[in-house]
Amino acid sequence: MSKAREAKAAKIRQLMETEGDAVNTGTSGFNQGRYESVQTLDDYEGLKSEARAIKEDAIERLPELIDELRETVEENGGTLYIADDADDANRYIREVCKDKDAERVVKSKSMTSEEIEVNEALEHAGTEVIETDLGEWVLQVADEAPSHIVAPAIHKSRDAIADLFNETFDPDEPLETAEELTMFAREQLGELIEDADVGMTGANFITADTGTIALVTSEGNARKTAVVPDTHVAVAGVEKLIPTVEDLQPFVELIGKSGTGQDITSYISLLTPPVESPTVDFDDPDTPITDGETDRDYHLVLIDNGRMTMRDDDQLRETLYCIRCSACSNVCANFQHVGGHAFGGETYSGGIGTGWEAGVEGLDSAAEFNDLCTGCSRCTTACPVEIDIPWINTVVRDRVNRGDVSELDWLVEGLTPDEEPGGVSFQKRFFGNFETAAKVGSFFAPVSNWVAQSSISRNLMERFLGIDARRELPAFQRETLVEWFDARGSRVENPTRTAVLYPDVYTNHVQVERGKAAVRALEALDVEVVVPDVRSSGRAPLSQGMISTAEDHAHDVYAGLSEYIDAGHDIVVIEPSDLAMFRGEYEKFLPEQSFERIADSSYEVMEYVFGLLENGADADALSVVDGDEVAYHSHCQQRTLGLEGYTEAVLSDLGFDVATSDVECCGMAGSFGYKSEYYELSMDVGSELKSQFQTDETRDRTVVASGTSCLEQLDSLLSRPTQHPVQLVAPSR
């Protein structure tokens, strides 16, 4: 393994060991809360679309809204400052503190203030800064960085926090329980807030019409921070602006439910500073010292720091719709196992962290963790503003590839069949061009398989391609599915429908038996099947960030299938990640009409079988059983498309007793689990699936899974054979 890969693997291993359990416990709890909480909404999808439309409109009209906000803030008696970048913002905030002779600033949780590193800037100028959010305060005491955008200390267990407090503060009685820790922090922070000269908050939303800021927190200290000191500085990115107070409604409904699974977060404060509530003399708290007069000072610092450039960037603009709820972190299988200290950049972490880091810090920071997004797409349905987070990650990956030009690119470019101009690593080129390797592998099989398995080959593959020697390689079949079908032909005499069985690269070259089973199952249900030689979908290059190559595949696939679509054929797809291309990413690559034709004609194979049975096909023509027990794992992209229920329904209707896993991802995720720097993380993620299939209830069940990656991972995790569900239901001949 190269030194860089070994260093990355070591960092991931260390974080899995030290922080993984705490992050997993926290994110799993948030996730479970989200599942339950969003169910209480009458129209969850409608609310998400409403929130999305507000953000789209706000970012479109941002300059105009900033002008409107300036007027309202000034009318309210405050000051609006637009900071170009972190230095500009810090200079302004330092001046405010200097004018107030501020010795202490108390600060509530704000990722934007982390982004500009205002603590360091103020402390350098001699002003003490105290974090008042419990999690942030824990990290300030521990001198650590946040690992989650909502729960910054999620990586620390209660025991670790108790040890930290006991060692640092040496309380009379050692602190132990969560309640004791919280009470201790509340007392300490309460006193610090009372004596502070300036209170600094973030803002989850700012309304242009009234200058209202919305603070969404799970603790009360943000509100105290805003209203106790007589000077309030609110720091936020310019993207936090929305047009009106009424526009807050869908966000207030969604943000807590999406992030931590709370029906409504404990504190939603709507403040229109400078607030009119009187400042308080804590020695005489019953007597307002200002009698309600508004002698407060309020500064709203809106930060650009790359955001206006993101707004002009057609691919990164969507990042600005993010409301920082953390759902994309919580739902991400890799994040659940390593947390934001691996899956994060200088400030932002998790799925959308790549977009933020690329926009505000630059590609180098995003490149650090971008490959931890496997494109599983589980975050897309969790995001309350419908951001296509995997696409942003793919775009950033593509840009990182292109910015990383090596001296050997001229050689690689001449040897590889992709469309990439340069910069793509050997490893990514190999996986992105897997179809070429598969063609060669099948052509020379079984010799190619024997050579590939030799220890010399495995060492070379690990050294030059970063393919982990512990991972079993797929065995290529000499006769591809297309060749088998060409020789066999169709065997339906009176078809009710006609369909193309799309020969994805794995079914065509490796898992040929599942392709044959699909043909038999469809023919048993009176479908005339053809298996044309069509190019691979482009999923492989896309997952490596090779967008141009993926687009080239999309055009070739459409060209290969369009004549069949014209002739009324359905397109049946076995591999869920390819179906997700046809129904999803192809929208970005093909003309609208072409995309709609292929998307509307395509079906996942078990979805198609379900439809045939629902429309009168004879189920007895398939393999009907009596209570055979199966353990089923649906593919992540299949679940995102809402299709896992079809497989469960078909299996149940045919007499199988089905137990379905509920893990977000098997951990293999295409090429991810092959890469030596990620192999151990892949297996760690997979361990949850393994344990679900080894309970008393599941350990003797036949294992079926829909995706190639899932099947490969299950083969590694379990000692039982695995198969695609269509192999269970297909007649044997």
Ligand code: SF4
């Ligand atoms: S991208 Fe979506 S899910 Fe992720 S933090 Fe932002 S709003 Fe939440």
